[in-house]
Amino acid sequence: MGTPVVLVHGLRSSRTMWRAQVEALERAGRTALAIDLPGHGLRRGEAFTQEDAIDAVRQGVDELGGRALVVGLSLGGYTGIAHAARHPEQVSGLVAAACSTVPWGPVLQGWSVAARGIGRLPDAGAALNERLAHRMLPPAGAADVAAGGYALDVVPGVLKEARGVDPLGDLARVQVPVWLVNGRYDHFRTQERRFLRACQDGRLVVVPGATHLVSLVAPERFTRVVLEAADVVDAAERTRVS
Numbered sequence: 001m002g003t004p005v006v007l008v009h010g011l012r013s014s015r016t017m018w019r020a021q022v023e024a025l026e027r028a029g030r031t032a033l034a035i036d037l038p039g040h041g042l043r044r045g046e047a048f049t050q051e052d053a054i055d056a057v058r059q060g061v062d063e064l065g066g067r068a069l070v071v072g073l074s075l076g077g078y079t080g081i082a083h084a085a086r087h088p089e090q091v092s093g094l095v096a097a098a099c100s101t102v103p104w105g106p107v108l109q110g111w112s113v114a115a116r117g118i119g120r121l122p123d124a125g126a127a128l129n130e131r132l133a134h135r136m137l138p139p140a141g142a143a144d145v146a147a148g149g150y151a152l153d154v155v156p157g158v159l160k161e162a163r164g165v166d167p168l169g170d171l172a173r174v175q176v177p178v179w180l181v182n183g184r185y186d187h188f189r190t191q192e193r194r195f196l197r198a199c200q201d202g203r204l205v206v207v208p209g210a211t212h213l214v215s216l217v218a219p220e221r222f223t224r225v226v227l228e229a230a231d232v233v234d235a236a237e238r239t240r241v242s
Helices: 015-027 050-063 075-086 105-119 126-136 139-147 155-162 167-173 192-198 219-241
Strands: 005-008 032-035 068-073 091-097 178-183 202-207
Touching: 005 015, 005 050, 005 075, 015 032, 015 139, 015 219, 032 050, 050 068, 050 075, 068 075, 068 219, 075 091, 075 167, 091 219, 167 192, 178 192, 178 219, 192 202, 202 219
Parallel strands: 005 032, 005 068, 068 091, 091 178, 178 202
Antiparallel strands: none
C-alpha cells in the first residue's frame, strides 16, 4: 500500500478541497485522508487554536496507523510544519505548500482589518468569497472548495493564532524530507529560499502559471509532486525499519 497520506486544507476551506488529490492517491493504491481543522468544514463553529489544529493532524495520522506523509496548503502547510516539529514520530515526510512567508505583525494587522471589514458585510462576505473562488479557480476546483462550505467567521481567530507561529524554527527541527511547493504567482513565496535553507532535507518546487491555491489551480502537477514525494518517503521508510 505504501506510506499513507494526510491532507490539511487552507483557511476558510475544508477537506473537500482535496477531492482531486484523494481520488488520484487512491487510484495509485495509497490510503489518503483529508481532515477538517477546527472551525472549518464539519467542525465549523469551533474556535480555532494552533494547538487544536496540530492535534487534528495528530488524530488524522493516528487514524491511518500512526505515521504518514503530511500534505498541507497555506494554513494547512503552516499547521503541517508545526505538527512535524512537535510529533516527529508521526511524520515520514512533509509537503508544505503556499506557506513560504513568515506571518509578521504589520501584515497580520492588515489582514485583520480587512477581515473585520468583510465580516461587517450583510452576508459576512459569502457572496464576495464565492465570486473570488469562481474567478480564481477552474470549475472543478471551485466546486471542490464549495462542497465543504466556507468558514467565514474563523479568520480573526486564525490570524490571532498566527502571531505565535515559528515556521522557520519548526522546519529546522524536522529531520524527514520536506517539499516546499509554491505557485509561480503566489504572494506567500516571498521567503521561499529562506524556508528552504531552514530545512535539513528540503526541496523547492515552483509550479509555473499557478497562484496561491496551487493544488486547485494546477491539480495534476501538484498531485504529481505528492506522488513523487510519497515514493521517496517509501524508500526512506524501508531503510528506517530495516
